Every structure is written in structure tokens, then in C-alpha cells.
Amino acid sequence: MIPIILALASGLSTAFAQACPDGYALNTGTLPQNQTLDWLACPVEEEPTLECATLLVPIDYNDPDAGLLTLPLVRIPSNSSNAKSIIWNPGGPGVSGITSLIGNGASTVLLAGGDYNVLTFDPRGTGFTIPYQCPTVDSAEGSEVPLDDPIGLNASFVTNTNQGELCGQDEYKLGGELVGTAFVARDVDSIAQALGEDGMIRYWGFSYGTLLGSTIAAMFPEKIDRMILDGNINPTDYYHGTNEESVDNVDAALLNFFETCAEAGPTFCPLADATSTGQELHDAFLQILEQVKSGELILSGTTSSGSTVEVGYKELKSLFFSALRGPRNFPEAAETLAILLQGASGGTSRVLRRDEFDPLAAQNLEYDQALSAITCGDWDDIDGTLDDFEKWLGLYLERSQFGGDQLISILYGCATWRVNAREKYDGLFTGIETNTPILFINGPFDPVTPFTSAQNSSSGFTNSALLQTMGAGHCSTAQPSTCVQLKVASYFQTGQLPDVSEICQPNQAAFSGAIIPSTNSTGPVTNSTEGRGVDDDFSAAVANLVNMFDKRDVEYPAMLLEMKRDVKDILRARQASSATNTLIPATCTPTAGGAQSTGSGSSGSDSGGSGSENGAPQLLSNKHIWSVLTVLCISWLGLSI
Numbered sequence: 346m347i348p349i350i351l352a353l354a355s356g357l358s359t360a361f362a363q364a365c366p367d368g369y370a371l372n373t374g375t376l377p378q379n380q381t382l383d384w385l386a387c388p389v390e391e392e393p394t395l396e397c398a399t400l401l402v403p404i405d406y407n408d409p410d411a412g413l414l415t416l417p418l419v420r421i422p423s424n425s426s427n428a429k430s431i432i433w434n435p436g437g438p439g440v441s442g443i444t445s446l447i448g449n450g451a452s453t454v455l456l457a458g459g460d461y462n463v464l465t466f467d468p469r470g471t472g473f474t475i476p477y478q479c480p481t482v483d484s485a486e487g488s489e490v491p492l493d494d495p496i497g498l499n500a501s502f503v504t505n506t507n508q509g510e511l512c513g514q515d516e517y518k519l520g521g522e523l524v525g526t527a528f529v530a531r532d533v534d535s536i537a538q539a540l541g542e543d544g545m546i547r548y549w550g551f552s553y554g555t556l557l558g559s560t561i562a563a564m565f566p567e568k569i570d571r572m573i574l575d576g577n578i579n580p581t582d583y584y585h586g587t588n589e590e591s592v593d594n595v596d597a598a599l600l601n602f603f604e605t606c607a608e609a610g611p612t613f614c615p616l617a618d619a620t621s622t623g624q625e626l627h628d629a630f631l632q633i634l635e636q637v638k639s640g641e642l643i644l645s646g647t648t649s650s651g652s653t654v655e656v657g658y659k660e661l662k663s664l665f666f667s668a669l670r671g672p673r674n675f676p677e678a679a680e681t682l683a684i685l686l687q688g689a690s691g692g693t694s695r696v697l698r699r700d701e702f703d704p705l706a707a708q709n710l711e712y713d714q715a716l717s718a719i720t721c722g723d724w725d726d727i728d729g730t731l732d733d734f735e736k737w738l739g740l741y742l743e744r745s746q747f748g749g750d751q752l753i754s755i756l757y758g759c760a761t762w763r764v765n766a767r768e769k770y771d772g773l774f775t776g777i778e779t780n781t782p783i784l785f786i787n788g789p790f791d792p793v794t795p796f797t798s799a800q801n802s803s804s805g806f807t808n809s810a811l812l813q814t815m816g817a818g819h820c821s822t823a824q825p826s827t828c829v830q831l832k833v834a835s836y837f838q839t840g841q842l843p844d845v846s847e848i849c850q851p852n853q854a855a856f857s858g859a860i861i862p863s864t865n866s867t868g869p870v871t872n873s874t875e876g877r878g879v880d881d882d883f884s885a886a887v888a889n890l891v892n893m894f895d896k897r898d899v900e901y902p903a904m905l906l907e908m909k910r911d912v913k914d915i916l917r918a919r920q921a922s923s924a925t926n927t928l929i930p931a932t933c934t935p936t937a938g939g940a941q942s943t944g945s946g947s948s949g950s951d952s953g954g955s956g957s958e959n960g961a962p963q964l965l966s967n968k969h970i971w972s973v974l975t976v977l978c979i980s981w982l983g984l985s986i
Contacts, residue, residue: 376401376413381541384420387902391448396420397904402535404475406528407767416532417473417905419443420464421450429542430462431571431837432533435894436552436820438526439715441472447899452886458834461547466536468557470524470715473905477520479512479714491638491658492738492750501754502731505761512714513763521718525766530561537568545570545780547837551820551894552576552794553720555785556583559802560770562779569779571837575786576820577799580774585725588756589740594795595748598669601790601817602855603627605672606679609856613676615683630665631747633686637661644685656685666751669792671818672855673891679856720755721762723769729760748792774805782808784836784843786829790817810842816851822890824851827879830887852887 380400387397398418405411420430433453435445442465446453453463467474485504490497512521537546546568550558555574562569563580582590604623606614616626636642638658645655656664661682668678729737737756741749783806787799796813803811812832816824828849835843850861 376403380539382418382536382539384422385904387419387904389447389900389902391899392421392446392450394421395447395450395902396422397902399905400536400539402532404523405767406531414469414475416466416536417443418464418466418536419446419450419902419905420462421446421454422462423454423460425460428460428462429545429547429570430464430540431457431547431549432536433463433465434468434548434550434554434557435465436550436554436576437471437716438468438553438557438719439471439477440553441467443467443472443905444899444901445894448897449889449893452889455883455886456830456834456890457549458838461837463549464536466532468524468529469532470719475520475523477524477715477718479508479517479521479718481714482507482511489657489659492753493742498734498738499731501757502734502761505757508717508758509761509763512718518764521722521764522767524715524719525722525768526557526560526719527564527723527766527768527770529557530564530770531768533557533561534565534568543570544568547571549573550575551822553578555794555802556580558783559774559806562783562806563772563774563777564770566777566779569783570781571840572779572781572783573786573833573836574783574799574802575822576791576794577785577787577802578794579798579801581801581805582798583720584723584770587727587737587740588752589737589744590795590798590801591752591755591793592741592745592748592795593797594789595666595669595745595751595792598790598792598817599630599665599747600624600627602665602669602675602678603630605675605817605855609854613856614679616679630682633682634658634661644688646681646684646688661685662747662751666748666792669790669818671823671891672816673823675855716755717758717762718764721759722764722766724759724762726765727756727760729757733760752793774802776807777805778807779809781840782806782810782842784833785809785811786814786821786833787811788814788816788818788821790815791819791823793819808842810845812843812845812849814849814851816849817855820894821849822893824853824855825887825890826851827884827887830883830890831879 382398382400384396384398386395388395396419398420400416400418401413402416403409403411404414422428433446434442446463446465450463454461457463467476469475470477482504485500485507487496487500488504490500492498492501511517533546533548538544546561546565547570548558548561550573552575555576556578558572558574559578559580562572579586579590582588600623603616603626606617607621607623607626609617611617611619616630621629633642637644637656643655644657644661645653647653664681665678668674727733734757737760738750738753741753741756743749783803785799785803787794787796789796799811803809812829814821814824814826814829816826816829818824821829826849828847832843832845832849835841852861853859854861
């Protein structure tokens with residue numbers, strides 16, 4: 346494996362002074378004028394109506410000579426004639442928009458009212474758009490110890506410091522500089538201009554997608570025609586703070602878990618009994634955590650593969666924090682704890698969850714390097730010390746007893762990061778008047794993006810509105826609500842903010858799945874579709890929202906996979922040239938009849954070939970692909986070639 350930024354060792358900043366070898370010419374980075382997207386059918390099994398396109402954008406908006414970047418785009422077309430387009434972002438950062446939309450596209454079009462195309466792309470740092478990688482350092486000794494122990498805190502400081510220093514080295518630094526949120530916001534504007542519609546931005550973002558959305562709205566307020574932001578990050582705290590606001594909902598989310606458990610009763614929640622309240626179950630759980638932490642209580646169980654695992658303090662907290670992201674995780678988290686407690690009290694050994702839900706493998710928010718590169722590159726420089734780590738932990742734990750040490754990993758990673766984005770949005774998020782007011786959506790039980798962040802975000806945008814949902818989990822999709830989705834569709838259709846005086850209830854209760862009635866200021870209503878003009882397809886799309894952000898293997902469009910093959914051909918040519926001590930700078934592009942693929946075992950067409958293996962047409966001419974993808978080769982040097 347070759348580090349992904351190796352091609353940049355020649356440096357974009359110095360490559361222009363270098364001559365290109367025979368068969369190559371300098372890519373000046375000149376953008377074609379008045380680009381328009383040429384959408385071509387690229388069906389996959391999950392989305393038979395999928396269409397693909399590509400768009401050229403500057404790799405560095407601050408340096409017009411730095412070269413070009415190709416953005417891969419997909420869309421699900423509406424059946425409506427002259428439909429406008431919504432740009433959809435699933436969050437992250439570090440998540441491919443393309444693989445997230447595939448399998449959800451048709452239902453997303455329906456939930457937007459049916460009259461919009463829905464398109465997405467791989468933002469910088471993800472998928473095929475400069476996928477950022479930096480090797481992960483080994484955790485320092487003591488990393489398994491809780492952070493409120495000096496040993497665990499020092500281990501975290503050492504690990505994060507080593508990671509920041511490694512990713513700040515030259516071979517990784519430039520890639521990290523090119524993936525910041527401000528550049529992605531400019532990419533979104535470039536997409537909107539190339540759509541050939543009216544140049545206005547229509548956007549739907551979740552989680553980190555709300556941070557991207559608020560940045561787009563701050564940079565291009567006059568171009569916002571529709572914008573919905575669901576599961577909100579406070580942009581001021583993100584860019585200029587220490588992100589401690591992010592934990593404000595965690596304790597409420599944990600209490601809500603046990604209250605819904607008590608309401609469901611022992612039939613649906615094995616932690617419940619006939620008399621205990623949710624508060625009592627919650628307090629008992631915190632006591633169990635402390636007993637596990639002190640070693641007074643040892644929890645272990647047997648996995649379905651037959652191995653015995655001990656579940657410590659950090660694993661148990663991680664298990665429950667992950668469960669809080671969505672109510673469909675609640676029953677298994679409750680069952681796991683019940684099994685562990687039964688084993689600790691001498692009960693019969695039982696299988697501890699399915700293998701994929703093994704507590705030791707539960708997500709514990711150790712974010713990958715793409716998230717670090719994007720988030721930390723955006724933030725103000727912090728340069729934290731060990732004393733700062735201790736001080737910040739105290740601030741986080743003051744705001745959340747349960748979640749403070751779960752989400753602080755983001756701050757710790759960014760406090761030791763050494764790479765800044767080439768452009769950072771440094772304006773204020775106050776008094777921003779967008780062309781059309783923004784609709785914010787959030788709930789009080791979101792463990793990652795709290796309701797206070799939505800309030801603070803909304804307050805910075807004139808005439809915006811905040812819709813509250815009482816669903817648990819991260820974003821309104823975690824516990825779907827017809828009430829929410831009807832307001833979403835209405836906003837996209839009319840551009841008018843919906844009535845947000847009604848607090849939307851989720852359709853079904855956690856644990857039991859019972860139908861929940863909702864109430865508003867005018868009296869009781871329900872989340873049923875009766876009398877609301879909602880058909881079965883819309884209802885099915887709402888119900889499927891709970892699966893929207895599942896991690897799953899999906900088929901990448903063959904047409905866009907041609908980009909991957911072409912890039913690998915370039916890499917083979919570069920590898921062959923480096924073997925003869927002829928270094929080809931990253932900004933040199935093959936000329937017609939010039940360099941050809943010399944690598945063996947190519948799985949794709951020869952460079953300059955006429956089409957894909959399955960007969961799909963190419964999006965761009967061969968000459969064009971060579972010119973625009975040369976810069977993209979930096980993102981594929983981590984491939985085996």
C-alpha cells in the first residue's frame with residue numbers, strides 16, 4: 346500500500362515549476378465556462394432509475410492554478426416535468442453521499458413531495474472525491490482506562506498527539522488541507538450553478554450535513570431557495586468553540602431510554618418490572634456502572650461464537666451510548682444488560698447478543714481519519730496540553746454525567762491536529778437573512794446533536810423556524826414521524842415554513858412499537874395518515890426512514906467506477922515511470938497518444954479505452970477524463986496496484 350498523498354510529495358505548490366516528461370502536458374486547471382451537467386442512466390439494483398454525472402471544480406478555490414477535481418454525482422429523477430433538484434447530504438463527515446442515497450433515493454424523492462429530483466455526491470474526503478486516509482497510530486498504554494483516571498487521560502493525550510503529528514507530515518498534510526467544509530460549500534454552489542435550473546440552492550442535510558448547510562447559507566444567503574437541517578450542530582460552537590454543547594442532550598436521552606423501558610414493561614423490556622419507574626431504572630444503571638468501574642461487579646457473557654467476553658466500564662458505556670442513537674437499538678441493549686446482570690448474579694449462562702452486536706465491538710466514537718481531517722481542519726487552532734485535556738473533561742462532565750467522556754474524543758483529536766483547511770469560514774452566524782427561511786428540525790433526546798444546538802443555530806438565521814420532534818435518537822429519522830415528514834414535504838412544495846407550534850410525536854413507541862397519539866395546541870391529533878392525503882407509498886417511505894443511515898454494502902454505479910479504473914491506469918503509468926526514476930508531477934496529464942498503462946493484471950479497460958466493460962457509455966471523453974482525473978490520482982495511491 347502506498348500512502349494516498351504520495352503523489353503530492355512533488356507538491357502542488359511546486360509542481361508547476363517542474364517540466365512534464367514526454368507524453369505528458371501541464372494541466373493548467375482552467376475550468377470550462379458555463380458547465381452543465383450531462384445526466385446519463387446508470388442503474389443499479391437498488392435504484393433502477395439512478396442517473397450519473399460529473400462536474401469539474403477547482404481543487405483549491407484559493408489557487409486557480411492548482412488543478413481540477415472531478416465530483417461524481419448521482420440523482421434520482423422525479424416524474425414531474427421541469428423538476429428542480431434538492432442536494433442531499435447524509436452527514437458524517439466522511440460519509441459517501443452516493444452510497445447513502447442508493448437504496449433510499451426513491452423514498453427520499455417521495456418524502457420531498459415527489460416534485461423534486463434528489464441528487465447527492467461524495468464530498469471531499471469521502472468516496473471518490475479525495476478520499477482522505479492517514480494511518481491510525483497504535484493506542485498508548487492505558488487507553489482502556491477511563492478518562493477520569495490520570496492514566497487514561499494521559500494515554501488519550503499521547504495517542505492523539507501522536508496521531509496529529511503523523512497526519513501533519515508532508516505526505517498527508519496537503520490532502521487534509523483540501524477537504525474543509527468551506528470548499529465543500531463552494532462545491533455545492535458549483536453544482537447548483539451547473540444544474541441548468543435557476544442557480545438557486547435547495548438543500549437537505551442531516552447531522553454534519555446541517556453544519557455544511559448552515560455554512561452554505563452563511564456564504565450564499567441570497568441563493569437559498571429551500572433548506573432543511575435535521576439533527577443540528579451549532580456552527581459557532583463548531584468553528585470557534587470546544588464543542589461541549591454537543592453533550593447537552595445525552596443525560597436526557599439516557600433517562601428517556603429507561604422511561605420508555607418502564608412504560609413498555611417487562612414484556613418488551615427485560616430491565617423493567619411491575620413497580621420500578623424510569624428514574625429508578627436509570628439510577629440503578631448508573632450505580633451498576635460505578636460498580637463495574639470500581640471492580641466490585643464483574644460482567645461477562647458468552648457470544649454466539651462460543652467465546653467468553655468480559656464487559657468493562659468503557660465497553661458498557663459505549664454500548665449504551667451507541668444504543669441511544671436510535672430506539673430500534675433499545676431492546677437489544679436492554680437484553681444485553683439483563684443477560685450480563687443475570688450472569689453476574691450466578692444465573693444460567695446465555696448467549697450474549699448476536700456477533701454483530703458484541704459489546705466489545707460496539708461503536709465507541711473513535712472517529713476515523715476522514716472525520717478528523719474535515720472537522721479539525723475547520724476548527725480554530727487549539728493546540729491543547731495535558732492540563733487542557735483535564736480541564737475540558739471537567740467541562741464536558743459538568744454538562745453530561747453519562748456522555749461527557751463519550752463525545753470529548755472529537756475535541757481531543759482536534760486539539761492535537763496539525764493541519765488547517767485551505768479555507769475556513771470565519772464569519773459570524775448572526776443576523777443572516779436567506780432568500781427563503783430555513784427549516785430546522787431537532788428533538789430533545791438526540792444524544793449527538795442536542796436541541797439547544799438547533800435553537801442556537803436557528804437564532805442566527807432571520808425568520809427561520811425550529812420544528813420539535815419528540816422522537817428519540819439521532820435526527821428525526823431515528824424514530825420516524827408522519828407529522829414531521831408532512832411538514833417537510835409541505836415546505837419543499839411551497840417554500841412556506843410549516844406550523845411549528847405543533848410538537849411532533851413519533852409514529853410508534855420504543856420497545857413495544859405501539860402507535861403514539863400526538864397533541865398540539867389545538868387539541869389531540871394522531872400520526873395516522875387518515876384524512877391527511879397520505880398514501881401507502883408515503884407511509885412506507887416514512888417507516889423506512891429508520892433504515893436510512895444503515896451501514897450496508899451497495900452497488901456503486903458502473904459508470905462512476907470507470908473513474909476508479911482510469912485513475913488506477915494513471916497510477917500504473919506513474920508507478921512504471923517511477924521505476925525508471927522518472928517522477929511524473931501530479932499536475933501533468935497524459936497527452937493524446939502519450940503515456941499508456943504498462944501495469945499487468947488490469948481489471949478494467951486500457952487507459953484511453955472507449956467504454957466500460959459492461960458497455961455503459963463514458964461520462965466524459967477520454968481526453969477529458971485524463972485531464973480532470975490526474976489530480977484525483979492522489980486519492981487512489983492507497984490502492985494495491
